[in-house]
Amino acid sequence: MVVEVQRGRDPGKRWSWPVYLASVRARMRCPAILLVICTDAPVARWCEGPIEMGHPGLRLVPIVIGPQTVPVVVDPLEAARVPELAVLSAVAHGAGVDAQPILEALISALTDIDEDRSRLYADFVLMMLPEVARKHMEGLMATGTYEYQSDFAKKYVAEGKLEGKAQGKVEGKAEAIFIVLYSRGVSMSPESRSRIEACTDAAQLDEWIQRSATAKTVDDLFSRTG
Incomplete structure (x- = not known):
């Protein structure tokens, strides 16, 4: 695919x-x-x-x-049964005026799956949402709204991913690159992954995120860089 x-x-x-x-x-x-x-x-x-x-x-x-084909998931139980559908629902409808129940359902679902998937799904949705909706979701997660008090949530906040700490932002950008490349079927060597993870330049990571949307190989990601 x-x-x-x-x-x-x-x-x-x-x-x-x-x-x-x-x-x-x-x-x-x-x-x-x-x-x-x-x-x-x-x-x-x-x-x-x-x-x-x-x-x-x-x-x-x-x-x-597209938004017209993705159902709106606001029921936490439905989101927990199919968290991937809740992810798509948040991406498609999470910027609308009635987005809060959608984001709440997703956040609730993230507490019931393993930590690795929780991080992957949360980072993907945060990457896809526009700034206002992203900050709204970050606020819900950071404050523990609706009993979102799992170990994953506490670690996520403690590491600064939702509190604006520089290291947390850098890690989030690197993970966004991995998500996009993986979703597009672009393979990556351990050396390339280490290079991205070691980068602490937020501007450089932003540039790589943009390139990851069209890169055919991981070498395209690093081309024209110093």
Whole structure:
């Protein structure tokens, strides 16, 4: 599966998506599909358009998950049953005017899964939300609202990820890079991972985050850098 996070219209993707898909299919020797995740409904509709390949009968129609296709999850029990759906719900609807119950359901679900997944899901949602919604979610997590007092939450806050400490922010940025590259199927050597983890320059990490959205290899991430 090739997973793309698309925030805006990019005509270049109509040419690169078929390449990604064919490359994965050839490398893995198995059927492959293209999944595009959008947080904006008009962008999602644009992504759904078929891509004519030119060869008779050959066209690529991306599978798109947008706000209109993601259910709103506000029930903590439902979120706990399928935390991944709660993650998608928070990404798709967490910036709306009625977002608080959605974020509360997600936060509640994070207490019932293992710490590694909790960190991964929380960082992914925080990365995807716009600034105002992100700060809202951070506030809920940091204050322990709605009995969010698990060991994970206490460690998350203590390490500064939600209190604005520099080290916590740097670690969060590095994890965001890993999430995006992993979701796009970009492999990474232990040396490359160590290089990202060792970086303490927030501006450099921000640049790498942007590049990770389009990088075809991890070398693309480091190109044109000092």
